[in-house]
Every structure is written in structure tokens, then in C-alpha cells.
Amino acid sequence: MHPSTLAKRGTVFLFLAILVFYFYGLGHLPFVGPDEPRYAQIAREMFLRHDLVTPRLGGHTWFEKPVLLYWMMMASFKLFGVSEWAARLPAAVSGLLTIAAVYCIGRRIDRNAADENLQAYAFWSALVSATTLGIVVFSRAASFDIILTMTTTWALAFYVLHEFERNERLRGVSLAGFYTFIGLSLLAKGLVGIVIPIGVVSLYYLFQRRLPRRNTLRSLVWGLPLALIVAAVWYAPVIRLHGWTFVDQFFIQHHFARYVSNKYHHWRPVYYYLLVIPLLALPWTAFLIDGLFPFRGRLKSARLSSGNRLSRLLVFALAWFLFPLLFFSFANSKLPGYIIPVLPAAALIVGERLWRIQSDQGNHRAAIRTTAALCLLFALGALTYVWRVRDVPLTCAFLIAAPLCVAGVFALFSRHSPATSIVLIAGATLVVLMVVLRCGAPGVAELQSSKHLLQLASERGYSQTGIYGMQRSDRTPEFYAAGRIAYGADGEPIMYEGPDQVIQESHLRQETVLVFVPLVDVSRLTGMASAQVDVIGNNGRHAIVAVRAL
Numbered sequence: 125m126h127p128s129t130l131a132k133r134g135t136v137f138l139f140l141a142i143l144v145f146y147f148y149g150l151g152h153l154p155f156v157g158p159d160e161p162r163y164a165q166i167a168r169e170m171f172l173r174h175d176l177v178t179p180r181l182g183g184h185t186w187f188e189k190p191v192l193l194y195w196m197m198m199a200s201f202k203l204f205g206v207s208e209w210a211a212r213l214p215a216a217v218s219g220l221l222t223i224a225a226v227y228c229i230g231r232r233i234d235r236n237a238a239d240e241n242l243q244a245y246a247f248w249s250a251l252v253s254a255t256t257l258g259i260v261v262f263s264r265a266a267s268f269d270i271i272l273t274m275t276t277t278w279a280l281a282f283y284v285l286h287e288f289e290r291n292e293r294l295r296g297v298s299l300a301g302f303y304t305f306i307g308l309s310l311l312a313k314g315l316v317g318i319v320i321p322i323g324v325v326s327l328y329y330l331f332q333r334r335l336p337r338r339n340t341l342r343s344l345v346w347g348l349p350l351a352l353i354v355a356a357v358w359y360a361p362v363i364r365l366h367g368w369t370f371v372d373q374f375f376i377q378h379h380f381a382r383y384v385s386n387k388y389h390h391w392r393p394v395y396y397y398l399l400v401i402p403l404l405a406l407p408w409t410a411f412l413i414d415g416l417f418p419f420r421g422r423l424k425s426a427r428l429s430s431g432n433r434l435s436r437l438l439v440f441a442l443a444w445f446l447f448p449l450l451f452f453s454f455a456n457s458k459l460p461g462y463i464i465p466v467l468p469a470a471a472l473i474v475g476e477r478l479w480r481i482q483s484d485q486g487n488h489r490a491a492i493r494t495t496a497a498l499c500l501l502f503a504l505g506a507l508t509y510v511w512r513v514r515d516v517p518l519t520c521a522f523l524i525a526a527p528l529c530v531a532g533v534f535a536l537f538s539r540h541s542p543a544t545s546i547v548l549i550a551g552a553t554l555v556v557l558m559v560v561l562r563c564g565a566p567g568v569a570e571l572q573s574s575k576h577l578l579q580l581a582s583e584r585g586y587s588q589t590g591i592y593g594m595q596r597s598d599r600t601p602e603f604y605a606a607g608r609i610a611y612g613a614d615g616e617p618i619m620y621e622g623p624d625q626v627i628q629e630s631h632l633r634q635e636t637v638l639v640f641v642p643l644v645d646v647s648r649l650t651g652m653a654s655a656q657v658d659v660i661g662n663n664g665r666h667a668i669v670a671v672r673a674l
Contacts (some may be wrong), residue, residue: 151209156572160266161603164211167197184615187373192311218274219263225252225281249475255550258404269461272313277468279305279321303347323510327443354384392458410494414472444469482543499532520563527552574600578662579669593619627655629671
């Protein structure tokens with residue numbers, strides 16, 4: 125089949141399959157970790173108060189992040205009600221919009237290409253972005269990282285449209301889009317929303333050893349104010365209402381102190397993201413490495429041939445990949461989600477590799493064979509793990525292993541159907557992730573969430589009982605038991621150091637209290653003669669216990 129025909133048919137199927145996949149099972153798992161429940165609860169409190177300005181958690185102001193995700197969640201709550209599905213819907217939509225931006229960039233490059241084969245480039249780039257592990261995972265969580273990725277990707281997509289557009293009016297419109305999405309990026313995750321787009325564009329021109337066009341430079345005069353006007357929709361009223369408190373907490377503590385210190389205990393070595401990106405880029409890691417190797421030749425080609433659009437785009441993608449990597453690598457606080465904005469650039473780089481393979485313009489069998497071997501290795505690993513641990517049904521293990529084996533064997537031994545091999549690998553990735561969502565993830569989520577424990581407590585008649593913690597990091601009760609969490613003056617949930625403090629609290633209140641306790645400490649409470657203790661249940665890590673002082 126001709127590559128362009130494959131791309132046309134494949135694009136429609138790809139769109140439908142990805143649409144279903146990204147919305148499927150968003151509410152299947154409870155909230156996990158410290159962030160999802162907090163962000164969802166902040167959005168719920170803003171929604172219930174009809175407050176578009178001040179984020180609050182448990183009634184306390186919460187200025188760690190800006191407001192765009194909360195606004196999107198509030199809109200989702202308004203349309204679909206308050207639930208895990210509705211809270212995660214903005215992330216899924218942002219993932220799809222990120223894929224759409226990658227596709228738009230590819231279409232701008234291949235639309236007027238002299239080589240008809242290049243018309244498949246947008247398809248392959250979109251396929252990669254839709255099936256890259258990091259984008260998929262973060263599109264299924266209530267997280268700011270995928271929101272920032274979406275806004276920065278569209279900002280840079282508009283800049284690519286500007287860079288390759290010949291019509292002056294459309295170039296101006298594209299620049300307006302660039303600056304508008306910088307403003308939205310400031311609303312998505314703060315100052316990094318302007319640092320990444322401006323940094324990427326600057327590095328792009330540095331690679332080419334040239335300055336932007338005069339009109340592009342002049343656009344800074346009106347463009348940066350446009351971005352600030354967009355951002356001021358929230359920053360102006362929140363600063364007016366909260367003044368220095370907001371400036372100190374949001375900018376000084378959660379921007380500058382987070383970047384230059386280990387105040388929030390997320391220190392990692394400078395090479396941390398060199399280890400994280402290969403995992404987030406699966407299953408396309410081998411193609412990404414293959415695409416990064418010839419960067420010196422690409423820089424030279426882009427400088428010598430200003431008309432070579434693909435070469436210039438790849439230089440832009442390289443700047444897009446490298447700038448966030450360097451910027452976040454030198455930060456003292458590092459989390460895996462910080463580096464997600466590089467993945468659309470990785471998709472553009474990998475898309476070029478896949479286009480060359482399927483169009484017979486390059487011999488890259490090593491990347492295909494490496495990816496095939498990884499598929500077979502993961503299949504074997506899934507079967508071995510389930511056989512030894514047996515905490516997942518064997519049927520699920522086979523459902524995971526089967527598509528990986530089919531894709532791996534076909535890609536390993538097929539020499540004349542590279543496009544089919546690539547599509548099988550992408551399809552196997554989506555199938556495996558769906559099976560993991562249904563089979564493996566619920567057991568892991570159970571260990572990380574209090575939802576089931578709180579349901580057990582409600583069934584035992586403790587649906588209105590106040591909740592405390594004892595040396596516990598789980599934040600999910602802040603959503604599932606909203607209004608019943610005891611907060612301190614610092615806005616953090618009260619955590620007791622030992623059984624005596626729990627019993628004293630019950631004595632002072634003259635009522636039963638619920639407390640989450642690490643399993644190793646349950647015996648300390650049950651052994652106290654001064655209290656009546658009811659161990660309601662546990663999730664394998666913590667128990668929920670009702671305590672009433674005698």
C-alpha cells in the first residue's frame with residue numbers, strides 16, 4: 125500500500141482509536157498519591173464556592189499552583205458532576221490537544237512537500253505522540269504537567285506555523301497564537317510557562333546562528349503584553365485580593381526556592397532526566413536515540429539550506445528537546461512530570477525516523493529490532509512476574525504478553541513491512557496499557573488510596589466522624605472525606621506522633637475519632653487500656669481505626 129494512502133486511512137482510524145482510548149476508564153481507579161486528591165478537592169471547593177480566583181484546600185488558601193487546571197476541572201464538574209472521571213477529563217483532553225498540535229506541525233511541514241512520501245510524516249508523528257508512555261500516563265491523572273505540555277506545545281506549534289508561513293497576515297496570526305498560548309502556559313504552571321517557549325525559540329536561532337526576522341523581533345513589543353494580558357485574567361485579581369501572601373508563597377517559595385533548593389525534598393542528581401526520558405519515551409526510545417545521533421549534520425543542513433523545511437523543523441525539535449532538559453536538570457527539585465514537555469519534540473524526532481523507514485529512505489533495522497526485543501522482554505517479564513508473585517490473574521498476564529509477542533515477533537522477522545511493524549508496536553502498546561488499567565493498576569491503587577477504607581468506615585456508622593492521621597503521607601482523604609479532615613494553622617492535615625495524642629484528642633472532643641495508622645503501629649493503639657479501639661480495615665499499608673477515649 126502506498127504510504128500516503130496508508131496515512132489517509134490510518135489517520136481516521138488513529139483518531140477514533142485514540143479518542144476512545146484516552147477517555148476510557150478515567151474513573152476506573154481512585155485518586156492516588158499526594159497530588160490528584162488535593163487538586164481535585166481544591167477545584168471542588170472553588171466550584172462549590174463559585175470562586176474563580178482563590179484556590180483553597182480545607183478552607184485554607186493554597187497558592188502552590190496557578191488556576192488553569194482548576195478552571196478546567198470546575199467546568200467538568202459543572203457538566204458531569206464531581207467524580208474521578210470528571211476530575212481527570214481535563215488531563216485527557218489536554219493529552220488529545222497535545223497530539224493534535226503535533227499533527228498540525230507535521231501537516232504544516234508535509235503539506236507542500238515536493239516528495240509525496242513526506243505526506244505521511246504528520247501521521248507517524250501523531251501516532252508516536254499518542255502512544256508515548258509519558259503522555260499516555262500523565263493524560264490519565266489530574267496533573268498540571270500535561271496541562272503545561274499542551275499549552276507549550278500549542279505555543280511552539282504556532283511558532284512553527286509562523287516560521288514556515290509566507291503570507292504576512294497569517295504569520296502575524298500565528299505569532300498572536302504563540303503569545304496567547306504563552307499566556308495560557310503562565311496560567312497552567314506559572315513562570316515556567318514563559319521560560320520554556322522563549323528558551324526553545326532562542327536556542328533554535330542560536331543553533332542556526334542567525335537572528336529572527338525583523339518583524340518577529342518587533343512582535344515582542346505587542347506579543348509579550350498580549351501574553352501578560354491573558355495571564356492577568358487570574359494573576360491580577362488574586363494579587364489584588366491576597367497581595368504579598370500570594371507573591372511570597374507562589375513566586376518566591378514555589379518557584380525560586382523550589383528551583384534553587386531542596387526545600388520540598390525532591391532532590392535528584394543532575395543526570396536524573398537522562399534516566400527518566402528513556403522510560404517516558406517507551407516504546408519509541410530506540411528510535412529517539414537513533415534520531416538524536418545525527419544532530420550535527422542536521423544543524424549544518426539547516427544552516428546551509430533554508431528551504432529544507434524538514435531539516436529546519438528537526439533543528440527546532442532538537443532545541444525543544446534540549447532546552448527543557450537542560451533547564452530542569454539544573455534544578456534542585458526534580459519530579460518525572462517536569463520533563464513531560466519534551467515528549468512532543470521527541471515525537472517529531474521519532475516521526476522522522478519512522479517516515480524514513482516506511483518510505484525506504486533509510487536503513488534503521490537496528491531501531492526496529494531493538495524495539496521488538498523490548499516488546500518480547502516485557503512480555504516475558506510480565507509472565508514471570510505474575511507466575512512468581514501471583515497478585516494478578518494469569519489471564520491478565522497472557523493478555524499483556526500476547527500483543528507484545530505478536531508485535532515483537534513480526535517486527536523482529538519481517539523485512540518488507542516496516543510500516544506494519546510500527547503500527548503493530550503502537551497498537552500493542554495501547555492494548556497493554558488498557559489491560560494494565562483493568563487488571564494490574566487497581567491492586568496498586570488500593571495500596572495508595574483511602575477510598576475503600578472510608579467506604580468501610582461509613583458502612584460501620586462512621587460517615588460523619590472526624591479524621592486524623594498518624595505519621596502518614598496519603599492525601600486521598602482530603603477528597604474522599606472532605607469536610608471531616610482536621611487541619612492545623614499551617615493548612616496541613618493534623619498528624620499525630622503516637623497513640624497517646626490520638627486518645628487525648630478523643631478525650632478532649634468527647635467523641636470517637638477516625639485515624640489512619642501504619643499497619644506496624646496498629647498494635648500500639650489496640651494495646652492501650654485507656655481507649656476503645658475498633659480496627660475497621662486496612663489496604664495493605666495502612667489501617668483505619670476508630671478510637672474513643674474511656
